[in-house]
Amino acid sequence: MELSRRQWLLSSGAAMASMLVPRSVFAQQGAGGAPIKGGTLTVHLGSEQRILNPALRASTGVYIVTSKIIEALVDLDADSKPVPVLATSWSSTPDGKTVTFKLRKGVKWHDGKPFTSADVQYNALELWKKHLNFSTALQLYLEAVDTPDEHTAIFRYSRPIPLDLLLRALADLGYVVPRHVFEGTNVLENPVNNAPIGTGPFKFVEYQRGQYIIAERNPDYWREGQPYLDRIVWRIITDKSAGAAAIESGQIQLSTYSSLSLPDIDRLRKNPKFSVKSKGLEANQYNNTLEFNFRNKIIADIRVRRAIVHSINVPFFIENFLYGQGRPATGLIPSASTAFYPEGSKQPYPYDVARANALLDEAGYKRDAKGQRFALRLVHINNGEDVPLFATFIQQSLAEVGIKVDIGNYDIAGALSAVYKEHNFDIATGWHQYRGDPAVSTTVWVRSGSPDGAPWTNQYGWKSEKVDKLIDDAASEIDPAKRRQLYAQLVKDVNEELPLWFATEREFYSVITKNVHNDHNTARWSSSSWHDTWVAA
Amino acid sequence: MKFFSLALRRFTAALPALFIILSGLFLLLQLAPGDTVDALVAQVGGGDPTMIEELRKYYALDQSTSTRLGDYLWRLVHLDLGQSAIYAKPVAEVIIERLPATLLLMGSALALAIFFGMTLGILAARRVNRWPDSLISTLGLVCYAMPSFWFGLMGIFVFAVWLAWLPAGGFGTVGAGLTGVAKWLDIVWYLVLPTVTLALMFLAVYLRIMRASMLEVMTLDFVRTARAKGLSANRVLVRHVLRNALLPLVTLIGLQAGTMLGGSVVIETVFALPGLGRLAYESVVQRDLNTLLGIVFVSALLVIAINFIVDLLYARLDPRINASH
Numbered sequence: 001m002e003l004s005r006r007q008w009l010l011s012s013g014a015a016m017a018s019m020l021v022p023r024s025v026f027a028q029q030g031a032g033g034a035p036i037k038g039g040t041l042t043v044h045l046g047s048e049q050r051i052l053n054p055a056l057r058a059s060t061g062v063y064i065v066t067s068k069i070i071e072a073l074v075d076l077d078a079d080s081k082p083v084p085v086l087a088t089s090w091s092s093t094p095d096g097k098t099v100t101f102k103l104r105k106g107v108k109w110h111d112g113k114p115f116t117s118a119d120v121q122y123n124a125l126e127l128w129k130k131h132l133n134f135s136t137a138l139q140l141y142l143e144a145v146d147t148p149d150e151h152t153a154i155f156r157y158s159r160p161i162p163l164d165l166l167l168r169a170l171a172d173l174g175y176v177v178p179r180h181v182f183e184g185t186n187v188l189e190n191p192v193n194n195a196p197i198g199t200g201p202f203k204f205v206e207y208q209r210g211q212y213i214i215a216e217r218n219p220d221y222w223r224e225g226q227p228y229l230d231r232i233v234w235r236i237i238t239d240k241s242a243g244a245a246a247i248e249s250g251q252i253q254l255s256t257y258s259s260l261s262l263p264d265i266d267r268l269r270k271n272p273k274f275s276v277k278s279k280g281l282e283a284n285q286y287n288n289t290l291e292f293n294f295r296n297k298i299i300a301d302i303r304v305r306r307a308i309v310h311s312i313n314v315p316f317f318i319e320n321f322l323y324g325q326g327r328p329a330t331g332l333i334p335s336a337s338t339a340f341y342p343e344g345s346k347q348p349y350p351y352d353v354a355r356a357n358a359l360l361d362e363a364g365y366k367r368d369a370k371g372q373r374f375a376l377r378l379v380h381i382n383n384g385e386d387v388p389l390f391a392t393f394i395q396q397s398l399a400e401v402g403i404k405v406d407i408g409n410y411d412i413a414g415a416l417s418a419v420y421k422e423h424n425f426d427i428a429t430g431w432h433q434y435r436g437d438p439a440v441s442t443t444v445w446v447r448s449g450s451p452d453g454a455p456w457t458n459q460y461g462w463k464s465e466k467v468d469k470l471i472d473d474a475a476s477e478i479d480p481a482k483r484r485q486l487y488a489q490l491v492k493d494v495n496e497e498l499p500l501w502f503a504t505e506r507e508f509y510s511v512i513t514k515n516v517h518n519d520h521n522t523a524r525w526s527s528s529s530w531h532d533t534w535v536a537a
Numbered sequence: 538m539k540f541f542s543l544a545l546r547r548f549t550a551a552l553p554a555l556f557i558i559l560s561g562l563f564l565l566l567q568l569a570p571g572d573t574v575d576a577l578v579a580q581v582g583g584g585d586p587t588m589i590e591e592l593r594k595y596y597a598l599d600q601s602t603s604t605r606l607g608d609y610l611w612r613l614v615h616l617d618l619g620q621s622a623i624y625a626k627p628v629a630e631v632i633i634e635r636l637p638a639t640l641l642l643m644g645s646a647l648a649l650a651i652f653f654g655m656t657l658g659i660l661a662a663r664r665v666n667r668w669p670d671s672l673i674s675t676l677g678l679v680c681y682a683m684p685s686f687w688f689g690l691m692g693i694f695v696f697a698v699w700l701a702w703l704p705a706g707g708f709g710t711v712g713a714g715l716t717g718v719a720k721w722l723d724i725v726w727y728l729v730l731p732t733v734t735l736a737l738m739f740l741a742v743y744l745r746i747m748r749a750s751m752l753e754v755m756t757l758d759f760v761r762t763a764r765a766k767g768l769s770a771n772r773v774l775v776r777h778v779l780r781n782a783l784l785p786l787v788t789l790i791g792l793q794a795g796t797m798l799g800g801s802v803v804i805e806t807v808f809a810l811p812g813l814g815r816l817a818y819e820s821v822v823q824r825d826l827n828t829l830l831g832i833v834f835v836s837a838l839l840v841i842a843i844n845f846i847v848d849l850l851y852a853r854l855d856p857r858i859n860a861s862h
Contacts, residue, residue: 042711048819050577050623059581131591133584188595194625209624209634210811212711233711237809238819242706245693246809249705383579412579413571413824422570433582441583454586455578 033517035228035534041516042252044243045234046259048210051193054175055127058134060257060284060508063527065234066175069110069215070198071529073101073120073174074167076283080339080436080523082167086115086176086199090167096160096478103151107222109178110197110204117147122179124155127187134441135173138166160476162483164339168437171283171524201227201531211236221531228518228534240264240385247274247511253535254519256510256526257281261385266323268511278507280520283527285334285434287502288326288390291419294461294499296426298365298374305498307359308427309349311401312394314503316351321389326506331491332442334434334505339480342488348495356401365402373402380407381415381430390503391429421453423461432456432502438487443471446494462499544845551841556610558837559830563609566826567602573622573824574598580823596622609830618834619827623819628831632813636835638708639812641724642801645732650739651790657740658747659779665752673744681741689734689807696730703730706809731808735801739793746789750782757781783854791847794840 047061054066073087087101107115129139141161146154155166176199181192196204201223202215216231235252237243244264246252248271258265269276290309294300314328327335330345365373376398380391395405408425410418418424435441444450448468450457467490474486494500510526512519515536522528574592578584584592593599597608612619618628661673697705709715709724754760755778763773802814813832820829851858 040712047580048623049580051625057581058583061580061582131588133578133581133588136585136587188592189625206712208811209631210815211708211809214712231712235707235711235809237706238815239806239809241690242693242807242809245690245698245705249693249697249701251705251707381579383582410570411822413573413576413822414569415571416575416579417571421575444585451586454584454589455575456583 035518035532036536037228037534038230039228039535039537040231040233041229041254041530041533041535042233042235044246044252044255044259045213045236046240046243046255046257047238048236052196052204052207052213053177053193055123055177056131056187056193058132058173060527063172063524064256065213065215066196066198067200067527068202068232068530069196069200069204070175070177071200072172073170073176075528076168076171076436076523078522080168080283082171085529086120090163092163092478096162096476097157099155099157099161099163099166101153101155103153104222105151107199108220109199110218111178111181113178113180114150115176115178115199116150117153118150119176119179120153121145121147122183123176124153127177127182128173131187132173134435135169137444138169138173138440160478162476162478162480164480164483165437165439165475169435169440172435172440172527200529202229202232202529205231223531226531227529228532229530232530244268247513250513253513253516254510256508256512257284258384258508260511262323262325265325265509265511273513274511275514277510277512277520280522280525281508281510282336283436283524284508285336286384286506286508287329287334287432287434288386288504288506289428289430289432289500289502290394291425291428291430291500292460292462292498293423293426293428295423296376299376299426301363302498303359303363304365305501306349307356307363307401308398308403309498309501310352310356310359311403312397312503313351314347317390317393318504321393322386322504322506325509326504329502329505331495332446332502333438333487333491336505336507337434337436337438340438340484340487342491345491348498349501353400360401360403367402371402372404375404375406376426377424378405378407379410379415379419379425379428381419381428382410382412383431387430394427394429416455417453420455420457420459423452423459430456438490439471439475443475443490446490446499447471458499460499462497464493464497464499467493467497547841547845551837555834555837559613559834560606560610562830562833563606563826564602566824566829569824571824572596572598573826576823576825577622609827613834618831621828621831622825623823623828628827631816631828632831632835635811635813635816638805638810639801639814642728642731642735642804642810642812645728646735646739646801647790649732649736650743651786653736654740654743655747655786658744659751659774661744661748662751662755663774665748670748674748677741677744679741680737681745683737685734685738686803686807688737689731689804692730692734693807706807708810731804731810734808735804742789742793743786746786747782750785751778754778754782780854784851787847787850787854791844794843 045064049061051057052062052066054062054070071085073085074082075085077083086104086107088104089102090099092099103117103120109115124142124145128135129142141157141159142155143158144156178197181197182190194207201218201221203218205214205216207213213234214231217227217229221227237246240261243255244260247255265276268274292299292305298304318324318326328347330347333340335341360373367373378391378394380387382388391407395407398405419428432445433441444457446458446467448458448463470486470490474483477483477486510520517534517536518532519525573596574589578589597605621628621631624631657673661670664670693705696703704727707727709727715723760773760777763777801812802818805812805815817829817832
């Protein structure tokens with residue numbers, strides 16, 4: 001592993017540093033690269049969000065902005081372990097049904113009112129349980145939040161909830177907004193949704209639609225002497241090439257969550273002015289997916305599904321289309337999720353055209369005079385630039401084994417509706433995002449029972465009692481070792497039945513100028529508060 | 538007074554067209570697969586059934602198409618354009634925020650294109666089939682053939698990234714706290730590249746139209762007569778040829794006013810400008826019906842206004858045309 005500039009400075013000592021670094025630079029950085037106060041960090045915002053309230057909308061696009069202004073109960077450290085933010089400690093009863101949070105004292109909202117357990121109670125019951133995506137499922141069995149005093153919140157569940165799942169999820173789904181601002185209003189229409197008030201190191205200043213958002217240092221922040229930055233500016237630049245030009249010309253210093261195009265990220269990696277990092281974003285992983293519609297008789301045959309997967313050369317795709325950014329996936333859980341990844345997993349159905357042809361012959365779909373077996377309709381759900389590429393790659397790969405693929409072209413809203421509401425597809429491809437724990441947003445992809453129209457859920461017309469039970473058991477299993485086992489079994493069963501297939505597993509990338517320090521030092525840095533981030537002049 | 542009664546008559550005549558455009562678009566958008574909640578869920582990367590159902594109710598998507606269309610038209614009668622789904626505030630406010638950037642970009646690009654298109658067209662016509670004409674015509678062809686997004690990106694690469702003379706994008710320096718003249722100069726500074734980029738393609742068209750119609754008018758009898766009277770070449774060119782040759786150009790500008798509103802989508806996206814074109818694009822992608830209909834409404838009004846002005850100009854240029862018809 002390469003040492004960062006800061007680590008190097010620390011380890012090699014000030015004397016040596018002063019020999020190598022020009023005097024003026026050294027003086028600005030302070031002895032041994034100590035943080036300097038002041039300065040502005042300008043950040044690329046690739047898409048404009050409808051509301052800036054992380055207690056109502058869970059999305060990295062919302063967190064990039066709001067996590068600096070609004071804080072969660074916990075955050076993750078560099079090893080993806082939960083660390084205190086607004087909650088200082090937590091404990092769970094042996095039955096797993098009661099979780100007690102001790103809250104930080106002396107914290108004030110940006111409008112001057114004190115932060116108390118009543119705020120947490122309101123957020124949990126009124127926002128996280130009723131409105132927040134992914135969280136309504138997570139908090140489904142939350143019955144009450146007791147507040148015996150101003151700095152204790154006791155969450156009571158009707159079914160056991162694993163503490164590690166809850167804490168991991170609360171880093172994303174545990175943002176607290178002020179009760180006194182939201183209570184008694186229509187929360188979806190509250191103007192504070194776009195002028196956020198929180199307890200964070202930065203205060204919201206201004207939001208110019210289509211242009212920029214500004215936040216500035218909160219002088220009353222509870223971490224003494226922090227934050228270091230004077231202000232953060234988010235510039236809204238929707239065109240990826242324009243984003244690359246903005247960072248190259250120095251208009252912005254950071255573009256994160258892969259908001260630039262793959263070729264630009266690859267190009268900037270070689271530029272000495274910038275660092276390209278995926279470490280610091282590992283809390284979110286994503287996959288290129290292939291989903292099967294079991295309503296089509298041909299697809300419902302397991303041999304056909306396996307043949308399709310066997311005929312796609314994933315390493316070739318990664319090397320040539322993704323600039324080598326990614327690995328072939330081995331199942332539902334990515335290898336970076338060490339707490340759950342089944343050790344020694346392999347690609348379940350590696351590239352093997354001969355095997356694919358044999359399986360299709362065996363299933364009774366012989367080639368006709370033109371060498372064709374049957375035709376399928378592929379819908380691609382365009383939530384990433386490489387999705388259409390993968391769709392075309394699938395089309396060409398399947399042509400090799402005699403399957404004709406017609407690609408249905410939709411924009412993203414249309415594709416979601418076609419696949420998840422009208423089920424108007426034979427195969428579909430898009431992205432799946434893994435959020436640290438399979439129970440947050442992954443198991444819904446295979447659990448049966450989601451109503452029609454719920455995107456990124458099991459809408460394949462496939463149901464397995466065994467898998468459903470595994471998912472439910474794992475979601476309320478409080479012994480981490482047993483939970484890990486259940487998920488290993490789930491991965492195995494899903495690979496066996498193949499209701500969907502994850503082709504790749506990938507990380508997000510940031511491009512950042514090298515004068516930004518204390519960056520990417522947690523597992524979800526771009527979604528963290530940046531209280532210790534600083535820029536050298 | 539005559540001007541106002543004329544304007545009012547024009548507007549009244551346009552009302553049925555406006556009604557048909559808006560209702561048609563409303564119904565057309567119902568055919569687009571997916572609604573604004575799908576788009577929202579796509580943007581946040583996932584939702585759950587509870588949230589989705591609640592949002593459909595919130596955006597009134599659980600009601601029938603006819604009810605919603607009726608509601609929309611009824612609100613429109615009260616000059617209420619409704620609430621924007623993307624920005625959670627009144628559509629009128631959202632559009633007014635975006636209008637200045639678009640009008641500024643459009644106006645300056647149009648002025649630039651007309652001025653240089655005319656000048657170069659006249660020059661080419663005067664030196665027809667000689668080297669200045671060949672040079673100008675080739676340049677025009679190149680500009681016309683070049684996609685504006687590519688030209689924009691190359692402009693950014695050369696002038697912002699490489700030479701660092703101009704900003705890469707945006708609408709003024711963020712948070713510089715400038716006021717008065719300094720603020721305007723700052724915006725002008727940011728608009729140089731996008732204006733030139735947008736103007737180039739229109740310039741190419743105007744240049745070719747101008748050249749062709751100049752050449753045509755030059756062959757007419759009255760020009761020969763003017764020359765025979767002994768008028769100087771320049772006087773013939775300006776007073777006799779140019780005035781008549783301008784008519785096709787003015788027609789074209791009127792027709793293109795609508796295109797220019799839409800044509801700036803690409804430029805606004807590449808240069809990150811907060812204009813109407815980008816808003817319209819965003820509204821389609823996000824299925825924000827109210828905002829999109831609002832933009833169409835405002836654009837239709839603008840096109841009507843511009844065509845009205847064009848008609849008045851006709852009458853100025855050629856007294857045989859009477860604007861009140």
